[in-house]
Amino acid sequence: MYKFLRFPDFKLKAVTLSYDDGTVFDKKLISVLDKYGLKCTFNLNSELYSEHRRLSKEEATELYLDSPHEVAVHGAKHLSLTEVSPEVATREIITDRENLEKQFGRIVKGMAYAYGTYNDTVVEILKNCGVKYARTVESSNGFKIPTDWLRLSPTCRHAAPNLTDLTEMFLNYKKADFYMNNEPLLFYLWGHSYEFNDSDNWEIIENFAKKVGNRDDIWYCTNGEVYDYVKAFERLEYSVDGKIIKNPTDTDVYLCYHGKNVLVKAGKVTAIKE
Ligand SMILES: [Zn+2]
Numbered sequence: 001m002y003k004f005l006r007f008p009d010f011k012l013k014a015v016t017l018s019y020d021d022g023t024v025f026d027k028k029l030i031s032v033l034d035k036y037g038l039k040c041t042f043n044l045n046s047e048l049y050s051e052h053r054r055l056s057k058e059e060a061t062e063l064y065l066d067s068p069h070e071v072a073v074h075g076a077k078h079l080s081l082t083e084v085s086p087e088v089a090t091r092e093i094i095t096d097r098e099n100l101e102k103q104f105g106r107i108v109k110g111m112a113y114a115y116g117t118y119n120d121t122v123v124e125i126l127k128n129c130g131v132k133y134a135r136t137v138e139s140s141n142g143f144k145i146p147t148d149w150l151r152l153s154p155t156c157r158h159a160a161p162n163l164t165d166l167t168e169m170f171l172n173y174k175k176a177d178f179y180m181n182n183e184p185l186l187f188y189l190w191g192h193s194y195e196f197n198d199s200d201n202w203e204i205i206e207n208f209a210k211k212v213g214n215r216d217d218i219w220y221c222t223n224g225e226v227y228d229y230v231k232a233f234e235r236l237e238y239s240v241d242g243k244i245i246k247n248p249t250d251t252d253v254y255l256c257y258h259g260k261n262v263l264v265k266a267g268k269v270t271a272i273k274e
Contacts, residue, residue: 072110131150247264
């Protein structure tokens with residue numbers, strides 16, 4: 001499905017992170033990520049500011065607003081959405097979304113499930129609340145581009161014993177190999193920054209960032225950026241003979257089209273040369 005897709009500048013690999021709860025330890029996490037150029041989506045509970053080691057509202061604004069990172073919904077009060085009525089679940093999502101949009105002055109359309117709990121009813125509620133992508137806690141241990149964006153499987157959490165193995169595997173791919181069906185690779189890491197504090201193991205994220213960060217063969221993106229990019233790719237229109245490609249979106253899309261690098265510019269029609 002994503003055989004022709006490449007990330008910006010024809011890159012074959014992308015890395016995104018997703019961290020939950022908006023605790024004070026996000027400050028240190030961001031300083032590590034920024035040093036190595038990594039980008040993260042921070043999933044926040046807008047009715048729990050200052051509680052349980054969370055940042056205050058003012059601190060959160062200061063930390064995330066002018067950063068390269070994304071803010072997303074994690075439920076206004078961090079409720080398990082499968083254990084409350086649909087009405088309460090709806091409020092939990094829509095209130096968090098609206099609060100964050102007002103606080104940060106941008107569209108907020110991502111989410112991570114509090115406690116990792118969801119079911120089909122909850123997914124329907126998300127759709128009605130305009131949430132476009134939502135992370136679960138079920139590791140894929142792989143690098144596939146998601147197809148079910150409201151049940152996103154991360155590659156792994158940072159505490160996973162196989163993090164180093166997965167990181168090496170990801171970095172060692174020189175080209176999309178047969179196993180991956182020539183598709184580009186996405187490494188999606190998740191966790192909570194307070195785990196680094198509580199387990200006194202900041203070196204996990206420092207080592208990860210050092211290894212995968214600041215490289216010119218990897219695109220560093222938030223969850224929202226990779227979502228928008230893949231959706232732009234999906235909106236490309238092709239002529240019957242496949243030699244004309246129209247990009248109706250506002251995003252430049254990079255392809256490896258039948259073995260050739262092709263840039264399909266935003267809003268343009270591109271003819272494929274023989
Ligand atoms: Zn949480």
